[in-house]
Amino acid sequence: MIGRLNHIAIAVPDLAAASATYRDSLGARVSEPLDLPEHGVTTVFVELANTKIELLYPLGAESPIGRFLERNPAGGVHHVCYEVEDIHAARDRLMDRGARVLGGGEPTIGAHGKPVLFLHPKDFSGTLIELEQA
Numbered sequence: 001m002i003g004r005l006n007h008i009a010i011a012v013p014d015l016a017a018a019s020a021t022y023r024d025s026l027g028a029r030v031s032e033p034l035d036l037p038e039h040g041v042t043t044v045f046v047e048l049a050n051t052k053i054e055l056l057y058p059l060g061a062e063s064p065i066g067r068f069l070e071r072n073p074a075g076g077v078h079h080v081c082y083e084v085e086d087i088h089a090a091r092d093r094l095m096d097r098g099a100r101v102l103g104g105g106e107p108t109i110g111a112h113g114k115p116v117l118f119l120h121p122k123d124f125s126g127t128l129i130e131l132e133q134a
């Protein structure tokens, strides 16, 4: 059911420093910061040949990334995003198998303007999974 790895999201405590590390030390192509207020994040996209890395920094007091960084002050992998062809079919399959879909199970529009869902980390080896309809 899942297809390509769309991105890996990494929460960072210092967006400029993390961007510089990816650009200067790792030699990657790095975007300018982009504020996504509806998601409570500022993001920097690192373009790789086969996928993307998204550096996430909290935006606003209610940011989910702010809470994550309180528990992980040095930053860390926040979620992985897999592509699916049909997000409703994917949701139904997962819920039928007992997986917990966050936020009531209705897809929302994600950071790339496409429908997304998040799956409970406790059902997936401690990893927060985002599904994005490709």
Ligand code: CO
Pocket (backbone or CB within 6 Å): 007, 009, 054, 079, 081, 111, 130
């Ligand atoms: Co994501």
